Amino acid sequence: MQSQQQTDTIGAAEQSFGRAVLSARESRRLTQRQLVDKLAAFGLAIDTSILSRIETGQRSIRLGEALVIANALDVELFALLGQTRSPVGEFHAARRWADSAELTLEEPLREFMNSALALRASLVETPGLLSELPEESQPADADAYLDWRSERTRRRLAELIQGGRDGIQDDRDVVFVQSRAEVDAVLALVRSYAEALIRFGDFVRLDD
Structure with a gap:
């Protein structure tokens, strides 16, 4: 038979585990429903009410479930x-x-690059479409589109970070570095990954 002290210790451990699960779920921007669906894919069938009780330390957790x-x-x-x-x-x-x-x-990186190239291809075929771009400052021609979009993206993200609105909610939405050297190293890493996805040849539209 468990002593009161043992019971209290187990209860405290379950509450601590529940808080950690809640924190990990929220840091990954998962709803309880989404986590329950992921758990089902891993072979653990519980509903959101049980998950809620786990997160609040109101339900005992088995080792297999914890894993x-x-x-x-x-x-x-x-x-x-x-x-x-x-x-x-x-x-x-x-x-x-x-x-x-x-x-x-x-x-997503491949889709992003292909979609930007698809837009550029449309502008090459029909230069008059440049006027359809909503911004006041538009690229001079189709060849300038990708550079224009790159600058537009940098400007938009800078505004989101400064204003804390729409897509940029908190520190988890940005990357922190300690030096310019780290910036260059990270950009080189991303560039090398993107280059590995690129092949020379005629552009193929996404819907072809």
């Missing part, structure tokens, strides 16, 4: 248990994070 929740949130189990990670553990966790992020980067 599935950690996997669905892409975090180490000991992080949800409030344990301190060693430098080696931090390194391998960061490495897994980078590998996972790289796998999800290819499609």
Whole structure:
């Protein structure tokens, strides 16, 4: 039979675990429904009411369930248990994070580049479409479109960051660096990834 102290210790641990799950879910911008769907894909069938009870420490958690929740949130189990990670553990966790992020980067980056090239191709075929661009400052011709869009994107993101509106909500939406050298290194990394997706040849429209 458990003593009151043991019961209190278990209860405190479950509440701590629940708060960590809630924090990890919110940091990933997942709703409870979305996390429940991810858990189902990992083989754990619970509903949002049970998840809510887990997050508030009102439901006991089994080890197997804890492992599935950690996997669905892409975090180490000991992080949800409030344990301190060693430098080696931090390194391998960061490495897994980078590998996972790289796998999800290819499609949206390729789609972004293809969509920009599709717009440029339309302007080459029909130069009069330049007047359809909403901004007051428009590119001089189709050849200047990509440079114009790059500058427009930089300006738009700068305004969002300064104003804290629309897409830029908090520090998680930007990348912090410590020096200009880090800026150059990160940009080189992104550039190398983008270049790996580019092939020379005639442009193929997305709907062809």
